[in-house]
Amino acid sequence: MTLSVNGIYPGLVEEQRLDVNDEDLSLALEALEEGRFDEAVKLLEKLAELENENPDVLVYLGIAYVQTETPAKAVDVLRKAGELVEEHSVLALFLGRALKALGHLHEAETELRRAVRLDPRAQDAWRDLANVLVAKQEYAAVIHVAEEGLERFPRDAALRTLSALSQHRLGNYTASTEEWTKAHALRPDSLMAAVSCAHDLLLQGLYNEAHPFIAHASKLDDQDNRPKILRSELHMQRGEDEAALKILQGIADGDSLGAPVLARLAVLAHKAGNSEARDEYIKKTEAAIVDIPQGWCALYYIYNHLGWNDEMVDCLVRGTLDDAGSASPWIALANVYTQLGKTEDSEHAWGISFSLRRYVKIHCEFCQQDLRIPYQNGN
Missing domain, CATH: 1.25.40.10 (Tetratricopeptide repeat domain)
Structure with missing residues (x-):
């Protein structure tokens, strides 16, 4: 037998x-x-x-x-x-x-x-x-394996999700959004796919495109805080600070606050001219991200909105150490160094991000497409 x-x-x-x-x-x-x-x-x-x-x-x-x-x-x-x-x-x-x-x-x-x-x-x-x-934390390799696997199994939502996560970790939010959109189409009942797609769209400032995904995520689970936080971010990007604050305060009334909420409250306090509340929220944000490798994102969010360059550099340098394998803090650091006129430091940060990604992303103005040029060992 x-x-x-x-x-x-x-x-x-x-x-x-x-x-x-x-x-x-x-x-x-x-x-x-x-x-x-x-x-x-x-x-x-x-x-x-x-x-x-x-x-x-x-x-x-x-x-x-x-x-x-x-x-x-x-x-x-x-x-x-x-x-x-x-x-x-x-x-x-x-x-x-x-x-x-x-x-x-x-x-x-x-x-x-x-x-x-x-x-x-x-x-x-x-x-x-x-x-x-x-x-x-070999995200470029994940993407390569996922691409090969998806050629055989194009409807594999798990591989699509891993590809999206890895594109996000490498700071390619255009590609991660494309992958999350495909994952969402395969699993419309997935809260993770809807939330992640909206999040990466908002990272690019595409709040109108993010809106339907946020609405869908809210329908999937109206008690989950993630769609609420995204909705507050959408309001902030639209300049509707009062609406954003109302949502965040609603979360604060019922839950212990995590870094994403605290970071936005810090920014809103700063915009309202309340430096005392702002500084308190920053301290709470720092406490909330202890031992969280991606915690740098919350502090970077604050300092980027506040225009505090020195603090931004410090948190990004820490991010490159804590969040090993991710190109995102290196890309953000390269951009900050460029703004500060630190060309050599910027080139160094870009080089490391290219090594982690294993490609250089170039936007073609003629065809309006993003091109990925293979990058290895500085070449």
């Missing part, structure tokens, strides 16, 4: 199925496919004691260990199975997942790249590989 792990791994193809001739193993596999993972582990552990050189038993036991969140055991048995059989995409996939769970990201990437190579039709392998690269 031939069984497969299709119930767990739909991308498995016929020639990669594992032969199972043992009735007890069939029962274990049935438990595995039906989601009774603890039961599957017990059955497979007993079989492994009797047949510790049986690669089928070891592979399925490794899969069961991954599903029961015991990755160290999974790594042990899957590596042993790997010594007994030729390269196998399912083995590589679950070994990659187990290694990722243990925080062994480089080894996980190696295994997941092997899984993709052995079976490019394995949709989960593309997603897992992209997720590992996100964890490694």
Whole structure:
């Protein structure tokens, strides 16, 4: 009898199925496919004691260990199975997942790249590989993997989302907006897609384009603060400060304030001429972003609106250290240095952003298109 792990791994193809001739193993596999993972582990552990050189038993036991969140055991048995059989995409996939769970990201990437190579039709392998690269903060590599995966699976919302997140982290808000728009079309019920698309549109000052996404996000969850914060930002960009303040005060009445709310309250206090309240909100913002790698965004938002260049440089320099892998603080820093006439510092910051992105973004005035020129090792 031939069984497969299709119930767990739909991308498995016929020639990669594992032969199972043992009735007890069939029962274990049935438990595995039906989601009774603890039961599957017990059955497979007993079989492994009797047949510790049986690669089928070891592979399925490794899969069961991954599903029961015991990755160290999974790594042990899957590596042993790997010594007994030729390269196998399912083995590589679950070994990659187990290694990722243990925080062994480089080894996980190696295994997941092997899984993709052995079976490019394995949709989960593309997603897992992209997720590992996100964890490694290698956002340019995420985009490359997502693009390849999306060529095969154009309706994969997970890959589209990872691509959008990575474009955002690299400071390419035009591209991230395009990806979020596609993700939103695939998953119109996704609050994350609607909120993120609106957020990146607002970062570009495109508040009219952001409005329908904010409205949709509010319909999806009228209790979530993220659409409310975005709506306040939309009002601020329109010059409707009183409307923005009313929304933010409504959030403040019911919740402990996070950095995005505090930052906007600081800006509004400054515009109202209330320096005491402004300074207090800035202090609270600083306290709210402790140990948050992307916390620099909130302070940059404040200092950029206030025109405080020295403070802006300080928070961006901190951002380049705390938010490793992201090109966004480097791009913002390069622009600030340019405004301050610090050409050498600006060129240095641009160079690092290009290295992180692995391309130089150039806008063609003739065709009105953004071009991406490959960039590597300063060339």
